[in-house]
Amino acid sequence: xxxxxxxxxxxxxxxxxxxxxxxxxxxxxxxxxxxxxxxxxxxxxxxxxxxxxxxxxxxxxxxxxxxxxxxxxxxxxxxxxxxxxxxxxxxxxxxxxxxxxxxxxxxxxxxxxxxxxxxxxxxxxxxxxxxxxxxxxxxxxxxxxxxxxxxxxxxxxxxxxxxxxxxxxxxxxxxxxxxxxxx
Numbered sequence: 001x002x003x004x005x006x007x008x009x010x011x012x013x014x015x016x017x018x019x020x021x022x023x024x025x026x027x028x029x030x031x032x033x034x035x036x037x038x039x040x041x042x043x044x045x046x047x048x049x050x051x052x053x054x055x056x057x058x059x060x061x062x063x064x065x066x067x068x069x070x071x072x073x074x075x076x077x078x079x080x081x082x083x084x085x086x087x088x089x090x091x092x093x094x095x096x097x098x099x100x101x102x103x104x105x106x107x108x109x110x111x112x113x114x115x116x117x118x119x120x121x122x123x124x125x126x127x128x129x130x131x132x133x134x135x136x137x138x139x140x141x142x143x144x145x146x147x148x149x150x151x152x153x154x155x156x157x158x159x160x161x162x163x164x165x166x167x168x169x170x171x172x173x174x175x176x177x178x179x180x181x182x183x
Contacts (some may be wrong), residue, residue, distance in 0.1 A: 030055065036178035044176065053089065057084040061110060061125075076116065083110030089129055091123070097135070104129040106147070123153040133180065141180040 032048040032055070046059040061083030068077050087106025094100045105128050112121040127149030135141045152166040 028052070030182060032180050032182045034143075034178045034180040036176040038176045046178070048089070050088075055089045055091070055104075056087070057087045057089060057104070057106060059087070059106065059108070061085055061108065075171055078114070078115040079112065081110065081112045083123075084108050085127070086126065087127075087129065090130070100133045100135065102129075102131050102133070118158050119155050121153060121155040123151055125151045133178075139182055141182065143178045143180060145176050145178060147176065 018100045028051060029049065030051060034044075034048065036046065044060055046057055048055045048057050052057050063083070064081045066079045066155040069101070077127070085106045085108030087104055087108075089102050089104030091100055091102045105126070107124075107126050109125065110121075110123040112123075114121075127147045129145060129147050131139045131143055131145035133143035148168070148170045150166070150168055152164070154162055154164045156162050
């Protein structure tokens with residue numbers, strides 16, 4: 001199990017250097033911060049940078065700590081979740097400078113820990129992206145993005161048994177409404 005943090009750190013390092021390699025320097029830079037939600041109890045934060053042909057994205061998917069203080073000792077637990085996604089998006093076309101359609105992809109991972117049960121969960125994701133944004137002005141926009149994708153998850157139980165899970169997420173719960181600020 002000690003190899004897993006090494007694999008995760010190498011994967012994130014690889015994604016970071018890949019993103020740095022693709023950054024172009026010939027065109028005007030654009031920067032954007034988005035706040036999004038797909039439910040009313042979960043929010044995401046996304047930073048985008050690049051130019052008018054390509055934007056790189058760094059997104060938080062989970063960042064939480066929970067504690068259940070139930071009266072039954074077997075139901076008590078503490079949880080921690082951390083997730084990050086890296087990707088690229090390509091503005092496809094713009095209608096009257098107010099509506100922009102785009103597509104792209106993102107890769108990333110999540111780490112979850114249950115402290116009382118002593119289980120670590122690792123999830124890796126690859127998602128295609130489809131989105132549309134409405135610009136109120138040069139700075140403020142409202143958008144909707146669909147990001148369905150593939151995932152692979154595994155965890156080890158305290159008894160040393162590894163559980164693996166993989167699949168394809170396709171649901172209407174993965175549509176995200178975003179408020180963006182471009183500068």
